[in-house]
Amino acid sequence: MRAFAQVVAEADGRGGTRLAVLRGESPLLLRRTGGRSGGDATVHLVGGAAGPLRGDDLRLEVTVRAGAVLTVRSVAAQLALPGRPAPASRLVIHASVAGTLRWLPEPLIAAAGCDHHTSSVIEVAEGGELVWRDDLVCGRHAEPSGDVRLDTTIRYGGRTLYRHDLTVGRHADGWDGAAVLGGGRAVGTVVAVPGLPGTLTASPGAALMPLAGPGVLATAVGADIRQVQAALDPLCATEAPTPLPVAA
Amino acid sequence: MSLATLLVLADGRLPAGGHAHSGGLEAQVSAGRVRDLDDVFGFLRGKLATGGLVSAAFAAAACRRPGEWAALDDGLDARTPSPALRKASRAQGRALLRAGRSMWPLPAVVRTAGGTVPRDMHQPVALGLLAAGAGLGPLDAAVAAAHGVTTGSAGAAVRLLGLDPYAVHGLLARLAPECDRIAAEAACRSDDPVDDLPAAGSPLLDIGAEHHATWEVRLFAS
Numbered sequence: 001m002r003a004f005a006q007v008v009a010e011a012d013g014r015g016g017t018r019l020a021v022l023r024g025e026s027p028l029l030l031r032r033t034g035g036r037s038g039g040d041a042t043v044h045l046v047g048g049a050a051g052p053l054r055g056d057d058l059r060l061e062v063t064v065r066a067g068a069v070l071t072v073r074s075v076a077a078q079l080a081l082p083g084r085p086a087p088a089s090r091l092v093i094h095a096s097v098a099g100t101l102r103w104l105p106e107p108l109i110a111a112a113g114c115d116h117h118t119s120s121v122i123e124v125a126e127g128g129e130l131v132w133r134d135d136l137v138c139g140r141h142a143e144p145s146g147d148v149r150l151d152t153t154i155r156y157g158g159r160t161l162y163r164h165d166l167t168v169g170r171h172a173d174g175w176d177g178a179a180v181l182g183g184g185r186a187v188g189t190v191v192a193v194p195g196l197p198g199t200l201t202a203s204p205g206a207a208l209m210p211l212a213g214p215g216v217l218a219t220a221v222g223a224d225i226r227q228v229q230a231a232l233d234p235l236c237a238t239e240a241p242t243p244l245p246v247a248a
Numbered sequence: 249m250s251l252a253t254l255l256v257l258a259d260g261r262l263p264a265g266g267h268a269h270s271g272g273l274e275a276q277v278s279a280g281r282v283r284d285l286d287d288v289f290g291f292l293r294g295k296l297a298t299g300g301l302v303s304a305a306f307a308a309a310a311c312r313r314p315g316e317w318a319a320l321d322d323g324l325d326a327r328t329p330s331p332a333l334r335k336a337s338r339a340q341g342r343a344l345l346r347a348g349r350s351m352w353p354l355p356a357v358v359r360t361a362g363g364t365v366p367r368d369m370h371q372p373v374a375l376g377l378l379a380a381g382a383g384l385g386p387l388d389a390a391v392a393a394a395h396g397v398t399t400g401s402a403g404a405a406v407r408l409l410g411l412d413p414y415a416v417h418g419l420l421a422r423l424a425p426e427c428d429r430i431a432a433e434a435a436c437r438s439d440d441p442v443d444d445l446p447a448a449g450s451p452l453l454d455i456g457a458e459h460h461a462t463w464e465v466r467l468f469a470s
Binding site for chain 2: 045050064081087151153159160161162163165166167172173174175176177178179180182183185189204205206207208209210212217219220221
């Protein structure tokens with residue numbers, strides 16, 4: 001399947017956020033959720049079909065103009081599946097952020113046999129704010145991981161702040177060695193500019209790192225996604241900035 | 249290119265402080281993720297495919313276009329989220345430039361914005377510039393970088409785990425063809441824009457380096 005989805009958020013001039021554009025095609029559907037009383041808008045990604053499956057070509061454009069605050073979530077995990085013999089499924093995300101974007105989707109699950117490539121490019125204008133979360137689960141319960149590649153580029157004020165690719169699965173040399181994920185089958189990252197309100201409670205599988213430019217990265221590797229969520233969820237809470245203790 | 253010159257550049261005995269670093273292995277040994285020879289092999293394969301490819305690509309790019317060393321240095325900052333790893337890479341870069349001053353002149357285009365010879369940069373960029381100064385090519389620089397990524401950690405493995413040094417060198421021999429393949433890919437991409445150069449990350453190396461930096465007693469600097 002080919003699909004294109006787009007959301008444009010802008011300040012409504014009364015201290016709130018208006019969605020000037022909100023459109024999608026199955027399987028990439030977008031729905032506005034939550035109340036309209038606060039200053040921000042929330043959009044949920046709704047999977048309109050199974051997948052992504054091999055051969056899928058999905059594109060998502062997110063624009064947050066100055067003064068607007070947008071949170072993007074998803075209603076369920078994204079399950080990358082094998083499908084018919086075809087090229088890798090692709091999801092290309094491009095975000096331009098002059099206001100505030102909180103990208104907090106559910107995890108991507110790499111089912112055995114899948115071949116998927118997500119490429120995200122996020123351009124944050126000087127003064128813009130970003131929280132960008134990416135969680136990955138390598139295989140469903142007790143199955144080997146499919147092939148997944150996540151490429152992420154985050155620029156701030158025109159300079160590249162964060163460039164990170166992660167490749168897992170049988171075609172990725174040494175991904176299950178102790179340099180990359182070791183025995184971990186779940187990994188999560190949060191990149192935040194200018195920063196995150198909380199600090200990470202000590203855990204051998206997680207770290208909070210100030211980037212060379214502005215901003216921070218929190219990374220967690222766990223045996224399963226619950227360990228990753230225990231480490232990262234408190235950092236991404238929009239209401240309660242105080243982090244909860246992390247299970248060791 | 250001169251094969252003997254490449255051997256001098258890639259030699260572990262080059263006095264650039266490499267022996268003080270375990271390439272992240274000490275943290276993983278302490279965390280219990282690396283216990284035996286098989287674990288060391290898994291560690292080295294993953295490190296070569298990620299940080300090894302990135303180092304090789306930046307060394308090759310710095311060798312091919314030394315005038316862009318500052319942009320390449322920024323590119324490594326963006327690929328090194330761990331402050332501890334940035335510090336370790338810059339310490340090794342400075343040590344390599346210091347050792348290199350008595351060996352080969354840096355290309356004349358390598359200057360800071362103030363017109364002086366730079367002293368502070370990430371190790372792969374320094375390696376690439378030194379290779380260019382030595383008259384070597386991008387592929388040579390990439391081979392030296394990929395090779396250095398594996399040998400440093402392998403040497404540390406013998407000391408940290410008390411492994412049989414013959415067996416550990418056996419791993420390096422098995423990885424040599426992979427080093428060649430990684431170096432060839434790196435050299436092929438050495439003309440790419442900085443953002444398009446390899447950026448393969450290693451989450452456990454980042455996490456381990458941050459924990460390691462807080463230890464009061466450790467055998468290796470990183």
